Amino acid sequence: MKIIFVSLDTLRANRLGSYGYNKPTSPYMDEIAREGVLFEKAYAADIPTEVAHTGIFTGKVGLTTGIVSHGSGLTELPKTVPWLPSMMRSAGFTTGAVDNLYQLKEWFARGYRYYMNSVGGKRWIDGRTVNDLAMPWIEQHKEESFFLFLHYWDTHTPYLPPKNYIDLFYDQTRDPYDPDHKSMETAYNHLAYPFFKHHHYDMIGPVTDAEYYNALYDAEIRYLDDRLQELDHHLKALNIYDDTMLVLFGDHGESLTEHGIYWDHCGLYEPTVHVPVIMRWPGRMPAGKRVSGMVQQVDLLPTLLEAVRSERPEGIELSALGDPPGLDGRSLWPAIHGQAEGTNERLYLSECAWQAARGIRTDRYKFIRTYDAGLFERAPRELYDLLSDPEELNNVAEQMPTLADQFERELDEWVAAKLNGRIDPMKDQLTRAGLPFRRRIEHILSEVGLSWDSWRDDPRRERFDQAHKLHRS
Numbered sequence: 001m002k003i004i005f006v007s008l009d010t011l012r013a014n015r016l017g018s019y020g021y022n023k024p025t026s027p028y029m030d031e032i033a034r035e036g037v038l039f040e041k042a043y044a045a046d047i048p049t050e051v052a053h054t055g056i057f058t059g060k061v062g063l064t065t066g067i068v069s070h071g072s073g074l075t076e077l078p079k080t081v082p083w084l085p086s087m088m089r090s091a092g093f094t095t096g097a098v099d100n101l102y103q104l105k106e107w108f109a110r111g112y113r114y115y116m117n118s119v120g121g122k123r124w125i126d127g128r129t130v131n132d133l134a135m136p137w138i139e140q141h142k143e144e145s146f147f148l149f150l151h152y153w154d155t156h157t158p159y160l161p162p163k164n165y166i167d168l169f170y171d172q173t174r175d176p177y178d179p180d181h182k183s184m185e186t187a188y189n190h191l192a193y194p195f196f197k198h199h200h201y202d203m204i205g206p207v208t209d210a211e212y213y214n215a216l217y218d219a220e221i222r223y224l225d226d227r228l229q230e231l232d233h234h235l236k237a238l239n240i241y242d243d244t245m246l247v248l249f250g251d252h253g254e255s256l257t258e259h260g261i262y263w264d265h266c267g268l269y270e271p272t273v274h275v276p277v278i279m280r281w282p283g284r285m286p287a288g289k290r291v292s293g294m295v296q297q298v299d300l301l302p303t304l305l306e307a308v309r310s311e312r313p314e315g316i317e318l319s320a321l322g323d324p325p326g327l328d329g330r331s332l333w334p335a336i337h338g339q340a341e342g343t344n345e346r347l348y349l350s351e352c353a354w355q356a357a358r359g360i361r362t363d364r365y366k367f368i369r370t371y372d373a374g375l376f377e378r379a380p381r382e383l384y385d386l387l388s389d390p391e392e393l394n395n396v397a398e399q400m401p402t403l404a405d406q407f408e409r410e411l412d413e414w415v416a417a418k419l420n421g422r423i424d425p426m427k428d429q430l431t432r433a434g435l436p437f438r439r440r441i442e443h444i445l446s447e448v449g450l451s452w453d454s455w456r457d458d459p460r461r462e463r464f465d466q467a468h469k470l471h472r473s
Contacts, residue, residue, distance in 0.1 A: 001313040002244040003093075003147045003304060004138075004231075007056075008224065009049065010156040010265055012253030013042070013276045015221055023169060025221040028229040029248065029278065036246070036280025037289040037336050043361060044252045044273050045296045045328075047351045048265045050075075050104055052251040052297060057084045057108075059301030059329040062350055062425070063418035069429045070353040071436040077107040082324035084301050085111030088147040091308070091320035096141070098133045099151040100125060118151065125153040127227035135234045142238050145313045150231075154224040155254065157263055158199040159216035161223045168222060169215040176212035183210035187262040188461040191375040192354070194444045195437070197464070200263060213263055214256045242282045245307060249297060250275030258391070260376060266354035267376075268368050269392050273349055273361070279336075281307070291335045293342020294363065298329035306331045348414055352426050354437045358415070360407050366392060367407035371426065374435045381408065447471065 013019045016026040018033040019040070044052050046062040050070040055061055058081055062068035067075050089095045089111050100119045101108035109115050116133045118125050134150055154161075170176070184207060187193075193201075207213065228248075235241040253272045255261035265272050277295065279285060284307070305321045312318065334340040349359040349368075356372040368382040383397040383404045397404040415424065433439065442452050448467040455464070 001145045001308065001311050001316070002142075002240055003088075003307075004235075004244055004246050005147065005149045005300075005304075006228075006246070006248045007053065007099075007149070007151045008155065008248060008250050008276065009151065009153045010252065010254045011221065011224075011250040011276060012271050013250065013274045014271075015218065016276055018278070019276060023218055025169075025218050026225045028225045028232070029276075032228070032232070032246065032248065032280050033278050033288075035282070035287050036278060037285050037291060039277040039279075039291045039295050039332070039335075039342075041292065041294045041342065042249070042275050042277035043294065043296050043347050043349070044250070044275050045298060045347060045349060047252040047268075047272060047349075048353055049101070049251055051350070051352075053101060053108065054105075055298045055328075056249070056251070056300055058082065059084075059298050059324065059327045061298055061328045061348065061418075063415065064326060064328055066422075066425045068350055068352050068425045069436055071104075071440075072352075072429055072433065074429060074433060075105070075425070077105070079107075079110070083107070083110050084304070085147060085149065087111070087305070087321055087324075089113060091318070092145065092316045094141050094144045094146040095148075096137055096146065097149040097151070098130045098137075099149055101151065112149075118153075125151075127152050127154045127224050131227055131230055131234075134231065138234065138240075139238060142240050145316055152224055152227065154227070155217065155220045157196075158203045159213065159220050159263070160203065161216060161219035165219035165223050166215060169218040170212055174209060174211075176207050176209045177205065178208055181208035181210075184208050186260070187257070189459055190260070190262060191456060191459045192262070192264070192441065193459065193461055194448075194455075194464050195441050196262070196264070197468075210257055217254065217256060217263070245281040245284070245304075246279065247300065247304070248276065248278040249300065250277075251297075264354070266351060268349045268351060268357055268359040268366070270366075270386075270390070279303075279332075284311070285336060289336065289338075291332075291342060293335060293340065294345070294347055294361070295332060295335065295343045296329070296347055298327070299332050299343050300329065302327055302329050303332040306333055348411070350426070352429055352435070354435065356426055356430055356435060358411055358426075360411055365403070365407070367397075367404065367411070369408060369411060372430055372435055374438050375441065383407065 018030040048070045054067045085095050095112045096114035097112045098116045252265045255271045330343040347361045355374045357370040359368040366384045370378045381397040382395045384392040448471040
């Protein structure tokens with residue numbers, strides 16, 4: 001048995017054809033979905049990258065593990081917490097990863113016999129780099145039962161796809177640098193501009209048309225799609241396609257200007273928390289199955305463990321693969337076989353990087369409670385009726401205070417039950433160190449002689465660029 005576990009970093013669900021998008025971003029991923037199972041309403045309970053992947057590999061949400069912040073120096077995952085790659089290795093799987101999260105936190109390298117760091121190259125972490133490391137490894141270990149984690153970053157900023165991919169998605173009669181375009185002004189004059197100056201803007205040039213950035217994102221998806229096709233063809237050439245369980249998932253999505261978020265992944269809105277999850281295992285999973293109910297990323301761990309126990313691969317010690325205690329995730333197999341619609345009727349959401357907020361997502365409503373808005377203007381409470389307002393444009397918390405109060409009480413009760421007397425790690429982060437990413441902005445501003453308060457009063461691109469220029473001279 002082979003398991004290839006694929007993180008598609010920063011890939012939002014509704015930018016794929018199989019999730020309803022009308023541009024040709026994902027023909028091969030759509031083909032994988034037709035051969036396997038697609039989860040229509042899959043969600044990241046914790047965002048962004050660090051907390052999302054911690055939840056995926058533990059099967060536990062951030063309030064259970066204590067890891068709720070991204071980029072914080074205060075967090076540590078105890079080695080006693082069961083970790084999926086470690087469990088696989090203990091059971092007898094050959095474990096490998098093409099990844100770089102070890103540079104973020106040490107626990108992301110736990111359990112791998114082979115850890116291949118993917119950092120490098122002109123495009124930061126290119127999908128071809130991932131394949132160039134992964135494909136020889138797969139060939140070398142094709143006779144073994146293996147667990148291989150692949151982490152593709154192509155849809156993460158900076159968006160630097162090859163030009164021939166851009167031509168598929170951007171109107172060639174338009175000039176992305178035309179000064180008559182004004183759609184980039186709000187992005188250039190946002191409080192987050194100093195943080196994004198290099199990766200978002202300097203590396204791409206003085207773009208004036210926001211649609212060009214969105215086209216770059218689409219082009220990156222198509223480039224990624226081609227790399228996945230290349231990988232899959234390799235499995236077929238090695239005659240291990242039928243024996244391979246392939247799992248594709250987004251760790252979080254991306255906001256493409258929605259809610260005043262410019263090509264980044266914060267906010268508990270649908271563009272960032274609704275992620276693709278597609279699974280294929282020939283002969284063991286139905287082809288073309290679409291699961292309509294809500295599921296979450298932490299459901300992946302118990303699903304994989306159940307798959308191995310069911311398959312009973314030769315030489316694998318199944319006793320090492322029992323479900324760990326305290327899991328928040330639930331097996332997806334009942335939903336895959338049509339015995340359930342999903343795994344949850346409501347999901348709890350959390351973030352602590354650019355902003356600190358928690359939320360509840362039901363089939364109809366989204367409730368968000370913001371504790372620190374950071375660089376953004378946010379109401380303390382937001383309530384959206386997703387049936388009538390799927391883009392979350394109309395906050396009805398004040399018009400429906402009774403319902404908002406009910407959701408807030410439920411959220412508080414859920415948090416208290418999860419903590420069971422422990423310190424709230426989000427409040428601890430905010431009290432001891434503040435928002436992790438706001439601290440980075442303050443550091444960048446201080447280097448060029450600007451204070452946080454002065455920048456907040458006058459966040460103009462020209463003002464920061466002039467201060468930066470003077471500092472460098």
